[in-house]
Amino acid sequence: MITFSIDGREVQSPENLMLVDAAKYGDVEIPVFCYEPKLGNPVGACRMCLVEIEGIPKLQTGCSTPVKDGMVVHTQNTRVHEAQEAVVEFLLINHPLDCPVCDKGGECPLQDISFGWGGGRSRFIEPKRHFQKPLELSPLIAIDRERCILCYRCVRYSQEVAEDYQLVLQERGAASYVATFDGHPYVAPFSGNIIELCPVGALTSRPYRFRARPWDIEGSGSVCTMCPGQCNVTFTVRDDRVLRVLQRDNAEVDDGWLCDRGRFAYQAIHVDERVTSPMVRGQDGQLVPVSWDRALSEAAAGLTAAGSAVGALAGSGTTNEEGFLVQRIVREALGSRDLDSQRAPVSRDALLAISDPALQATVPDLEFAHAVLVLDTEPVDDMAILDLRIRKGVRRNHVKLAIASARPSSLDANAAASVRFAPGAGPAFAAELVSAAKGEPSSDDARSIVALLREAGEDVVILASERVGVALAALADALGLRDRAGAGLLVVPSSANGRGLREVGFLPDAGPGLSPVAEPGRHAGQIAEAAATGDITALWLLGIDPLRDLPYRLRWEQALSRAATVIAHTNFLTEGIRDHATVVFPAEAYAEKDGTLTHPDGRLQRVRPAIGHSGAGRYGWQVLTDLGTRVGLHVPRVLTSGIALAQLAQAVPFYAGITQDEIGGRGIRWQERPAASAFPAPAPASVNVSPAPRVGPSAPASGLRLGTFRSIWASPEVEHSPALAFLRPRQKIEMAPSDADRLGLGDGQRVLVSNNGTQVSATVALRQAIPAGSVFLQDGLAEDSANVLTGSIVEVRRA
Amino acid sequence: MAEVRRFEHGSRVPGWDASVDLRKDPAGVPDPATTPVPAELRAEIEAQMAKYPDFRSAALPALAAVQRHHGWCSPEGIEQAACVMRLTPGYLTAVATFYDMFDTVPTGRNRVYVCTNISCSLRGADELCHRIEQLTADDADIQVKHFECLGACDIAPMVSVNGIYVGPVELDEVDELIDDVRNDRDPLPRKQLRLRPSADTLPMGDGQ
Amino acid sequence: MNKLLFKDIDEPGLNTIDVYRRRGGYEQLRRALSMPREAVLNELLASGLRGRGGAGFAMGKKISFLPKGALDIYLCCNADESEPGTFKDRELMQKNPHMLIEGIIIAAYAAGANKSFIYIRGEYVLQADILDAAVLEAERAGFLGENILGSDHRLSLVVHRGAGAYICGEETALLDSLEGKRGNPRLKPPFPANQGLYQGPTLINNVETLATVPAIMGMGGDAYAKLGTETSTGTKLVSVSGHVKRPGNYEIELGVSSREIIYGLAGGPPEGRSVKLWFPGGSSSPVLTGDDLDLAYDFDTMAKAGSMLGSGAIIVVDDQTSVVDVAYKTAYFYRHESCGKCTPCREGTNWTVKMLERMKAGEATPMDLDIIASVCDNIIGHCLCVLGDAMAMPVGSMVAKFRDEFEEYIEARRQESYLGTADPEPELALIQGAVA
Ligand SMILES: Cc1cc2nc3c(=O)[nH]c(=O)nc-3n(C[C@H](O)[C@H](O)[C@H](O)COP(=O)(O)O)c2cc1C
Ligand code: SF4
Ligand code: SF4
Ligand code: SF4
Numbered sequence A: 001m002i003t004f005s006i007d008g009r010e011v012q013s014p015e016n017l018m019l020v021d022a023a024k025y026g027d028v029e030i031p032v033f034c035y036e037p038k039l040g041n042p043v044g045a046c047r048m049c050l051v052e053i054e055g056i057p058k059l060q061t062g063c064s065t066p067v068k069d070g071m072v073v074h075t076q077n078t079r080v081h082e083a084q085e086a087v088v089e090f091l092l093i094n095h096p097l098d099c100p101v102c103d104k105g106g107e108c109p110l111q112d113i114s115f116g117w118g119g120g121r122s123r124f125i126e127p128k129r130h131f132q133k134p135l136e137l138s139p140l141i142a143i144d145r146e147r148c149i150l151c152y153r154c155v156r157y158s159q160e161v162a163e164d165y166q167l168v169l170q171e172r173g174a175a176s177y178v179a180t181f182d183g184h185p186y187v188a189p190f191s192g193n194i195i196e197l198c199p200v201g202a203l204t205s206r207p208y209r210f211r212a213r214p215w216d217i218e219g220s221g222s223v224c225t226m227c228p229g230q231c232n233v234t235f236t237v238r239d240d241r242v243l244r245v246l247q248r249d250n251a252e253v254d255d256g257w258l259c260d261r262g263r264f265a266y267q268a269i270h271v272d273e274r275v276t277s278p279m280v281r282g283q284d285g286q287l288v289p290v291s292w293d294r295a296l297s298e299a300a301a302g303l304t305a306a307g308s309a310v311g312a313l314a315g316s317g318t319t320n321e322e323g324f325l326v327q328r329i330v331r332e333a334l335g336s337r338d339l340d341s342q343r344a345p346v347s348r349d350a351l352l353a354i355s356d357p358a359l360q361a362t363v364p365d366l367e368f369a370h371a372v373l374v375l376d377t378e379p380v381d382d383m384a385i386l387d388l389r390i391r392k393g394v395r396r397n398h399v400k401l402a403i404a405s406a407r408p409s410s411l412d413a414n415a416a417a418s419v420r421f422a423p424g425a426g427p428a429f430a431a432e433l434v435s436a437a438k439g440e441p442s443s444d445d446a447r448s449i450v451a452l453l454r455e456a457g458e459d460v461v462i463l464a465s466e467r468v469g470v471a472l473a474a475l476a477d478a479l480g481l482r483d484r485a486g487a488g489l490l491v492v493p494s495s496a497n498g499r500g501l502r503e504v505g506f507l508p509d510a511g512p513g514l515s516p517v518a519e520p521g522r523h524a525g526q527i528a529e530a531a532a533t534g535d536i537t538a539l540w541l542l543g544i545d546p547l548r549d550l551p552y553r554l555r556w557e558q559a560l561s562r563a564a565t566v567i568a569h570t571n572f573l574t575e576g577i578r579d580h581a582t583v584v585f586p587a588e589a590y591a592e593k594d595g596t597l598t599h600p601d602g603r604l605q606r607v608r609p610a611i612g613h614s615g616a617g618r619y620g621w622q623v624l625t626d627l628g629t630r631v632g633l634h635v636p637r638v639l640t641s642g643i644a645l646a647q648l649a650q651a652v653p654f655y656a657g658i659t660q661d662e663i664g665g666r667g668i669r670w671q672e673r674p675a676a677s678a679f680p681a682p683a684p685a686s687v688n689v690s691p692a693p694r695v696g697p698s699a700p701a702s703g704l705r706l707g708t709f710r711s712i713w714a715s716p717e718v719e720h721s722p723a724l725a726f727l728r729p730r731q732k733i734e735m736a737p738s739d740a741d742r743l744g745l746g747d748g749q750r751v752l753v754s755n756n757g758t759q760v761s762a763t764v765a766l767r768q769a770i771p772a773g774s775v776f777l778q779d780g781l782a783e784d785s786a787n788v789l790t791g792s793i794v795e796v797r798r799a
Numbered sequence B: 001m002a003e004v005r006r007f008e009h010g011s012r013v014p015g016w017d018a019s020v021d022l023r024k025d026p027a028g029v030p031d032p033a034t035t036p037v038p039a040e041l042r043a044e045i046e047a048q049m050a051k052y053p054d055f056r057s058a059a060l061p062a063l064a065a066v067q068r069h070h071g072w073c074s075p076e077g078i079e080q081a082a083c084v085m086r087l088t089p090g091y092l093t094a095v096a097t098f099y100d101m102f103d104t105v106p107t108g109r110n111r112v113y114v115c116t117n118i119s120c121s122l123r124g125a126d127e128l129c130h131r132i133e134q135l136t137a138d139d140a141d142i143q144v145k146h147f148e149c150l151g152a153c154d155i156a157p158m159v160s161v162n163g164i165y166v167g168p169v170e171l172d173e174v175d176e177l178i179d180d181v182r183n184d185r186d187p188l189p190r191k192q193l194r195l196r197p198s199a200d201t202l203p204m205g206d207g208q
Numbered sequence C: 001m002n003k004l005l006f007k008d009i010d011e012p013g014l015n016t017i018d019v020y021r022r023r024g025g026y027e028q029l030r031r032a033l034s035m036p037r038e039a040v041l042n043e044l045l046a047s048g049l050r051g052r053g054g055a056g057f058a059m060g061k062k063i064s065f066l067p068k069g070a071l072d073i074y075l076c077c078n079a080d081e082s083e084p085g086t087f088k089d090r091e092l093m094q095k096n097p098h099m100l101i102e103g104i105i106i107a108a109y110a111a112g113a114n115k116s117f118i119y120i121r122g123e124y125v126l127q128a129d130i131l132d133a134a135v136l137e138a139e140r141a142g143f144l145g146e147n148i149l150g151s152d153h154r155l156s157l158v159v160h161r162g163a164g165a166y167i168c169g170e171e172t173a174l175l176d177s178l179e180g181k182r183g184n185p186r187l188k189p190p191f192p193a194n195q196g197l198y199q200g201p202t203l204i205n206n207v208e209t210l211a212t213v214p215a216i217m218g219m220g221g222d223a224y225a226k227l228g229t230e231t232s233t234g235t236k237l238v239s240v241s242g243h244v245k246r247p248g249n250y251e252i253e254l255g256v257s258s259r260e261i262i263y264g265l266a267g268g269p270p271e272g273r274s275v276k277l278w279f280p281g282g283s284s285s286p287v288l289t290g291d292d293l294d295l296a297y298d299f300d301t302m303a304k305a306g307s308m309l310g311s312g313a314i315i316v317v318d319d320q321t322s323v324v325d326v327a328y329k330t331a332y333f334y335r336h337e338s339c340g341k342c343t344p345c346r347e348g349t350n351w352t353v354k355m356l357e358r359m360k361a362g363e364a365t366p367m368d369l370d371i372i373a374s375v376c377d378n379i380i381g382h383c384l385c386v387l388g389d390a391m392a393m394p395v396g397s398m399v400a401k402f403r404d405e406f407e408e409y410i411e412a413r414r415q416e417s418y419l420g421t422a423d424p425e426p427e428l429a430l431i432q433g434a435v436a
């Protein structure tokens, strides 16, 4: 702490804070427009923050002057007032001052600063500039160039945070304006953040425009449940409807940004297609709305009839409490062992190894590590918000980034090294890395990556897909990451609350707290098989539609058709549910939910209801307790979400004692609580990895190797949000130009991709970076989804 | 009323009324697989990139190459340069529009820059410019631009013809000058700056 | 007078390495490389050479600010020369490019730089071509590259062509532009000496400054310091233009009288006319009047007179010219060249031009002069770089020094305009109300 003087008062603040921030320690506000530390170094463009510092003749910008001990600063003398008034006057000369019809009105920094620091008069009598407005900048964002004060925030964001370099300033001087290349729309996974950054009404959200005034709305904090990123959000609520989603800056989670799915998919809350009432399949085979009582008793009957032949699956935003209740019902009341929350099976031993608190990295570690290895995952698709965090680390802290993946990554350009392996060879490559790290014989690629990580320094964070499995723990150990603060593993689960679901026991081979089970049950793939053959007769689906979300679509179609009872908790009638569910419960939208989630780095976060339930909706834990009671689960009644949490905290030793209050608005990592010591020790043998022979990305003898991925835009919420619908992915096959040449195919051509008698149609997308011999298709689509195909080698031919 | 300068689409600043075309795809870094680049252009840009510790420094030379190649910094040309440099075309557009010498709208093959800054205007540049503009008004081959001080006020009023400085240009020489331009001749050879001796070495009193 | 920069400037073939060397070229480089770096720097410090690009900062001192150590140090020669009225670097580069290159190599040696760039404005096609050829010659002769003349000094030199933007002459904008960006100035600190090109320590000097270095090495820093005045040492190229009989570049010893330059060398305004006002240091310098002609032409005297020596470009305006036109041209230039990054410059230059346009259209009142003066005041000292000030200072000085003429002009134009025929009262009231 240092002491400096501001407006005649001694104030203490940390040294080297920028004056505008240091001034707050003395309750002095210095107005700013362009200053936004999240965008990188200050640029000093707007000149709003001029202050006088004794000993320096010129006024200085408070946003870029670090405070020093003994500094004497004035913000309230005539000289500074005149400068501030001058800047406000300059900013307003060409500003339309159309506040009455401006979406920003009432929450506009320009209004506030004009009022607080402006001279309250104008001497500008020339005609103001007038332009057409608002104009489209993208389907999501409108731009009003008359209002722009050229603060550079949006373009700095595009260049220095999202690094998409799409939004730029053109021309110069008073003619400068914010625009894109040749009239292309500004569409990027994180474009919406510029709306919140803009200090005036120049960039507005098209879905939100004119929906409300600041005095009509209330803000309500919660968490986005659309991907494992679990960004903190504030819902803007008017008349019990969510009209907007804003960031709720949490440096431990999201760093104050949101992806466009998280920002705009709230629209899917208030669409007619949403399931808002319980339904059962009637005599005519159609789903018809029924009372809760009827739906609950049909579901209970179906479950009871099936008994131990029930298979349960959970995904997307299913909370810890819901997952916990369901696993109890399945295990304790129905006597089944068949439940799973993972897309591909990872054994309990492996999970224990990779979830070991001694190996866990946090999200901010990505930013401050010496090196980050991204292994077999594409952050922007799998855990979107981390994409920005990784870029930030590389840009600001010179983190060395290494990428090992089958499909080219959007982070390749930032990486010090990128290597490719064949689709599906992630675990094998990880094993190679382990060998390389131990100095055993390994591939060149693996050795070069390990050398890069070692050279960068000791703090290495490995961001990897959960499917890589146990080798991750071995790799972390071989790199010496155990017990190292700021280093370790960050494992991306296959669904938004994947970590929470497995820690509350939604696994075939582990109970609550990853406790051992007497006899393991079936994992998702085996559940499909068992249902298809009739060994499982009831399927219970929480936030998951196997036809969309899981591999082997045809197998699942057989399974769903054959099962006598299919119970689904869902927001939308996606194919599998529409065609096969026998009982449908309305799931809650995330703005209606009450519960907790566990972030991939172990942070428990609260999802809090911002609005009441649509239609006949009910709290998930309430529905599940009712159902539990009906199938004979004998537990104390759950009357509130707090009780639900308390029950689960009792069952999960390393969550012991956690309460909603403790989680609070920012969440808390369980590894940082004393109870963390109760985490079960992994079986020592489990970290032994035998390197499997790896398949290189080279071309197979015949056909093409198929890789799949799920785009950030492949989700029912995107499909059902009118504003986002334009992003709904259509199947395309990404292929190397050399393969396309060989097959006589060109960019944009329609093709059929087939194997083992299955086929999907797709459009060719040529990409230089795709390794020859491999092609990539998307999963999670409504039509032509890659999970229709059953093998790893495909034929491609013109449609 | 004061004359308000307006461009053809009704506003005073080009581009400000331009909306995006929602049918277009977002413009990321162009994929080499789908962006053909003429071999010479690629070679030129790559050679420039090799000259600097950071390849981005080649942005200006690359845009100059695009302009030589395509006649102006066309969207197609900018995409090609962006593809070679692994930048977005937006980045290069931002750069191109900042500098006066890059044309981001199609323009005549001959670039005639008439200086109308202080020293030249003191010596009649405004009339000169007006005259040149009149004479070339319907010649699509010639771009006439008012330019700020071109650093040759000693030959005011002066004109740069495709980079060749000539001056002082008398009003009655304009016809000849433009004729030279039209016929790809050396512009007003007797008035070219490169031939001019230094004023410092001339004997006193030899001014014009 | 002793010519250092313009010695035999029109010698045929001086731009080739053969002629340059025949006349003793690159000998100073040889001598410098045989001395320790510090000794070379000491000569530069002793010479008192002040930067010729505009700010007049001592060159030796700037070099001594560079951090020592293993970092890559860069040298950028500022050949953007876009300050209206300035054309001295052009003639130097065109006619004696090797003197500049030799100066760059010596300065780089003193600074410990091994990568150098000449940022030349894109309009100077001929000069850039000549430089390119000269750099090639110097490389072939072993003056550039590794182990220059057998020493451990190495240096690369790239001629980088700009593309038409005055602001790229501002040193930090130059760096951004050289890095392939829009030429926006950067916040200072950090100063280029600490974090310049590619974030490395960088020395930036004007062409003339660097071209003087071989001469200083030749005669010794102390001898150089004896030329000129105590605080403005040496000789200076002055570009004289506007209403003079013999516009051109003249090499003078700093401290000669301004009258000697304007009348003696450049021949003064045409017969029968007198000097109404003159810019002593390019269009960015506050104007002086005919009364100031006997001031000595050096850094301090000009500063004391409320103006500045700037780039050493004298623009002479005679008594037949309206000061409003000059003010308008000046403001128009800066509006065109403002990079747009900071508010006071971007909006202030635009507003000033609009007010002057209104004057020319006969729609202004004397009140507008107060507003112009106030707008200029509001720009000065509030901008990110000094381009804003560079408009506000000369325009403000014109309004202050020629207020009567402005008022007459306004009235005369108003009479000619539609307002002259109508009853002006309501309009005026409106405008006054707005001024309050
Ligand atoms: C708007 C502006 C334009 C400038 N233009 C030039 C220029 O064209 N040439 C130049 O040498 N310096 C120019 N300068 C000065 C440079 O910023 C810098 O001070 C100079 O290059 C340093 O070199 P010197 O110390 O040798 O003079 C300009 C400064 C400003 C603020
Ligand atoms: S659009 Fe908004 S954020 Fe972007 S420069 Fe203008 S005012 Fe700033
Ligand atoms: S990154 Fe994930 S959690 Fe964050 S806003 Fe986007 S979808 Fe929601
Ligand atoms: S003063 Fe003008 S040129 Fe300088 S940074 Fe500001 S806007 Fe740009």
Ligand code: FES
Pocket: A031, A032, A033, A034, A035, A043, A044, A045, A046, A047, A048, A049, A050, A061, A062, A063, A064
């Ligand atoms: S906030 Fe400091 S200059 Fe903009």
Ligand code: FES
Pocket: B115, B116, B117, B118, B119, B120, B121, B148, B149, B150, B151, B152, B153, B154, B156, B158, C084, C085, C086
């Ligand atoms: S004013 Fe025309 S060249 Fe300088």
